[in-house]
Amino acid sequence: MAELDLASFFLALLAGAIRVGTPFIFVSLGECLTEKSGRINLGLEGILITGAMSGYALACLTGSPWSGVFAAGCAGLLLGLLHGIVCSLPRVNDIAFGIALILFGTGLAFFLGKSFIQPQAPMLPAIMLGAWSDDERVRSALSINVLFFIGVALAVVLHWGLRSTRWGLMLRLVGEHAESAHALGYRPVLVRIGATATGGFLAGVGGAYLSLYYPGSWNEGLSSGQGLMAVALVIFARWQPLRCLWAALLFGAAGAIGPALQAVGISAGYYLFSAAPYILTLLVMFVTCRPNRTLNGAPGELSLTR
Amino acid sequence: MNRLPLLPRTIRTALPALPTLLALVSSFLLFMLFLGVQGKPSWEACRLVFEGAFGSVFAWENTLQRAAPLMLTALCVALPAHAGLIIIGGEGALVLGALAAAVLPRIVPGLAPLPMLLGMGCVSMLAGGLWIGINGWMRQKRGLNETIGSLLLSYIAIALFNQLVEGPLRDPASLNKPSTPPLAEDYLIGPLSESFQVHWGLVAGVLACVLAHVLVRYSVTGFSLRIVGGNVRTARMVGLPVDRLVLLTCVLGGACAGLAGMFEVSAVQGSANAALIAGYGVSGILVAFAARHNPPGIIVCAILLGGIEASGSLLQRRLGLPDATTLILEGLLFTNLLAWEALWGRIGRWRLYLGERYERRYAMEAQHG
């Protein structure tokens, strides 16, 4: 009996990791792409919230959740573009602009989203991978949203793309050493704007996952800092898309473990449980960082590591 | 220099304020456009923002009250920035400072009000300074990036704060709002005067900005800092104690944020509880960047931000606009500020050009005359 319980506990934890972790996959891949080009966008938090709102709103208006996902991506793209363009101006600090973008994005979403708190939007469907099982818990754990698989595929594609395609090399070169990229005839500014906008698109989609699938409603407390957490996550993952995927699942599991433990009767220290991913990231950074050397895999042009 | 004709002279002194002014104008225009497109009364909204922020004595009280903690949390960003560090974890230092101040009366009970308040100020500064100091230390010793480190440490501090306030440090009598035991009446900080309801945190904030200005601008330490912030290698070459300087700015910055926490406890909340986590740290980052990390500028920018936040109430009650309206205005203001500031480099070049031209002409006139 105890064994069975343990198995179901871990199944539940895995399911929780996927449910909670999927937005992290998108936001962290977006941030990874942005940072690979040598910029950091702290504004993904604002983009995420704007994405969640515009996705929900459009799904409400059109009746199609997928058009909501697309709208969320486009809203993210626009805000990402704004970040990319403004930070291309001389003397603009990307961290400061990111924080301004958090404010702006959040304000925009809350302002325009007021009238969409009450209506019910159509939700994204889940794929029932567990239809074979009689156990409702297994079926529920294995009903996974399509966006999760898209996220996994995206991580693989980005991993391969950054490593072995021309544009991947160009992006990394721009992030590593803009002058050499310039000397080779690329235009670092344009590459960065493109990378930031694409990152914004992905973060917007991550927001749509929140409002259109899990937890699946639009309100002002929807995000609990997933966008900012993604910045830490990318460092945790050492700027590698595949590791971002694992890290996102790990962060998701960390978010799911508190409730899961309480459900089996262990309820002490739930605040510290929710801080676990931060403590973990800090520890990993502390152990692996060395003075006078940048982090392994860190883009050389990143303001974070200079 | 000061014998230049009046016009170019005024232009030259007014120029540094120009990007800020342009940002103000353009962000308000965009704000009006945003509201106008939706058919909301945009002009009236702008008028109410002004009225709610600066239109009456009460509005000033409201604005200054909100600005007080922002000045201190902004210094938590600005001081390390002078040594080239970007610290964004002021919120963590604030809550820990608040917690330290709130528990001091429990550890050393029965002190007279003044020593107790001074003691509370000291421990809060110690707690905040230590927390941000850890950031500086981790960066200098381990090369751990201070921006992300401070963000993580801030989250950890808030979790720690919640755990302690709802666990071992909770006052069992705080039934529905877990808090530390309330401060005795004597240990509460009142308003500046009964007729001007702004607490002493404002004085502390202004004073801290002035002191920071003196430190950065007029002291040898400040001069060394500028070298460190400009180029660490040069600083090391001339033998400056880089690690110690970086650590100093972090500790001082953190101490300011911690002090903000102490004032929130002793002048506003009366105890430490979750209401302290109100985003003062994040607003402080914006204030610091808007002021270009210049302490006197921080005073102005904090008042500006405090004013916008104060005006939100009036916008809701008079026009039925959502509370997020002020967030939009703040967001616009800061994005515009950063964008306009980017043009500052170019304006700087015009300034040089203007100056040279007039100097040349003045010299020529002097020769002829």
Next chain:
Amino acid sequence: MSTLDRRDFLKLTGLIGLSAALPLSLARAADKPLAVGFIYVGPRDDFGYNQAHAQAAAIIKSLPNVRVIEEENVPETVAVQKTMEAMIRQDGVGLIFPTSFGYFDPHVIRVAKRFPEVRFAHCGGLWQEGVHPGNAGSFFGYIDEGQYLNGVVAGYASKSKKLGFIAAKPVAQVLRNINAFTLGARSVAPDITTTVIFTGDWSLPVKEAEAANSLIDQGCDVLTCHVDGPKVIVETAEKRGVMSCGYHASQAALAPKGYLTGAEWNWETPYRAHVEAAQKGAPMNNFLRGGLKDGFVKTSSYGPLVSDEARARADAIKAQMIAGKLDIFIGPIKDNRGNVVIAAGTAHAQTDVVLEGMNYLVEGVRGQI
């Protein structure tokens, strides 16, 4: 501005402030409509706590000779003090309903002392004679009666005999609800257990959804909650095909299949009482409490899954409560660690203030505080 100028400025503005405040105290004439202010801590349409208040405020709005001023998303910081003051100064309100727990101490108390001619009717606080100002007061409803009925209905509906409760923080009012829910369920089937999950804050949708899923995975087949917005929890339960009981307001529309019943506020009653007293100039009722009997709380109509037997039993209990013949907390009651918390022979009437300081979970609740 030098410090000297600043001091003069403060004095001057102080004087203006004083003169501005004077005419206000004389302002309210008998036939003028009463301006009533409502302050919410979250958005008005959260399907929960704030919505319950806003719905009642909308009814107050329709009363003759009443003007309603509302403000939402006001944090429990200096912001709420300034909002109350602004409502008094700028809108001339004579009665304020600050609706969040956290507003009471110190914010309402502090502002109430400064404006003795304005009434402050706070929701949820524990007003004490001699300690708190006479123009402030607190009202609250015994919603645990509704949660007890939720428990009774859930006890009949549950097949697994495991219920789930998702709560924000382990504070007295929440614990009382968890206990009442459990006692209600165990009055039907003594072997029922309630598993409780604390999320840590009043509005954390992702955590709440995750908590709901975890509880369902552990076999709980009826969920209820005490968080600000139960929407996510009720929807998650419906999606997973388990039943739910609502809280704050009716969530029946969100879960047409699995919604059993719900404990709802009916704030209209205390609101009306306070408004009428203020209009007549009757003395302030400083400590206003009521349950089903008094119309402070109500229950949602039963959902399709509620059996006839359950309906009959719940209706009978409800009738007894309305008649004032049923107390929930009757000894002997043990907590979930085995200690006797209410001795045999002791019965706490609902109005007993002891119950408002509840700090234990009764036998049958799985969870720690």
